[in-house]
Amino acid sequence: MRKPIWPKVPSEFVRAVLKGHSSLGLAFAALIYLVCLTGTIAVFSHEFERWENPSAPRLETASPEAVQAGYTAALDATGKGVEHVFITMPDADLPRLTVTTDVGGHYRSWAADERGTIVEASSPWTEFLTRLHINLHLPRTIGIFLVGLIGVALLSSLISGLLAHPRIFRDAFHLRLGGSRRLQEADLHNRLGIWALPFHITVSLTGALLGLTTIIVGALGFAMFQGDVNKVYALFVPPHPVDNPAPAPPLDLRPMFAQVAKLTDGRVAYVFMEHPTEMGGAALFNVEDGSNRLSHTDAYTFDRNAKLYFSKKAEANNVGEQILGSLGVLHFGWFGGSVVKIAYGLLGLGLTYLAASGVTIWLARRRDKGRSAPGWERVWTAVVWGQPVALVAAAGVTLVGIGVSMSLALAIWGGVTVAALVAAALLPAAPLSRLGKIATVGLLIALALAHMVLRGGEDPIAWTVNAVLIGLGLVLLWFARSAGRAAAV
Known part of the structure; x- marks a missing residue:
């Protein structure tokens, strides 16, 4: 008889891990299911933004003049006290010039046409969905941390599930269909777990890292900078402009666009402004460099006088910066176009089913043992x-x-x-x-x-x-x- 290639795992170990796998899954079951379901839908958040605003103007590109006119019109429509302005430039995924203003945490959004004429374009359901997935509508720091813990629990459940089923790779294509419904669901649960394992690990790991960023930054600050987390953030984000609250006309973005065009051939994807009507105002330009890297965004920051005071090329990022810049893109499948999105949607449905069926199987097993x-x-x-x-x-x-x-x-x-x-x-x-x-x-x-x-x-x-x-x-x-x-x- 040929010696089996799979090592024999002690039955006591399997039972102990299976018990831990069940306990871990049950403790976080409802939250894991909710985060998986909302995350699957959130992959298509740009499509749902367009669905919520089907009559908003669509653009393939936007000129600096249109951006300037659109954002100043949004400032006038918002009134005084605008602290930040977020401008999303049109692309193939979301062909829309979007301007969002922030007054003390209250946001309003508009879509602008090729002349910069604006119409209000709100996406309340898409915003509700994405916030539910990211922080469960809890206070932001607490909610993101909790979602990070859910990612850790999901990743732990995946690993313990593998350890609890030593035959799972050997039985990867074994399905008992047409018999006991519990056995049928158990087989489908295990097969989905192994067939899409790389995806499951990717989204759970990236979700955990995104959610636990605050803890990671705190640990780095303690280890490297005597507890000063601001020095850690300074390694990854541009410095804030010098604070000067004196009133001033709205920032003029057009000379900044001209300088960016001289510095790079990349596409401006996003513009973020701090205090646009103050003397201390500044604008950050995120520019896609055209490479195939997941983290491919250059950063250029200008002061009110269009003087470049910070720049960061994606190709010069260290390993940590490349990983950090890739997490969100990899987690939501926002790379590779519609094909990758559809694949993430289908795989996400499988992961959602995995989260739901695990509890269903546990309850059925109890019922079969007379402990319903x-x-x-x-x-x-x-x-x-x-x-x-x-x-x-x-x-x-x-x-x-x-x-x-x-x-x-x-x-x-x-x-x-x-x-x-x-x-x-x-x-x-x-x-x-x-x-x-x-x-x-x-x-x-x-x-x-x-x-x-x-x-x-x-x-x-x-x-x-x-x-x-x-x-x-x-x-x-x-x-x-x-x-x-x-x-x-």
């Missing part, structure tokens, strides 16, 4: 199906009109989430699951149809998003009916 937990089954069903319903219901705010606050989307999401948990106290898991599926299908299709009738617009991406929403609803309906027929047999 019907209360937890109802709660978990409310979480799994309550979140899609809540997110789609919250997306309805975009139908109300431009200028709707993100707070309305947050309130709707929170209300539906609470309602789902209340329903868990009133309904058994099976009918609660059917109700959640029906509500998700109905809301997806109704949202798309209502958007087409009420918002329309000329942006083809908006129509594509509506078609995808209807398609998702129909696919989910087909799966729900197939599962119902299988359960009836």
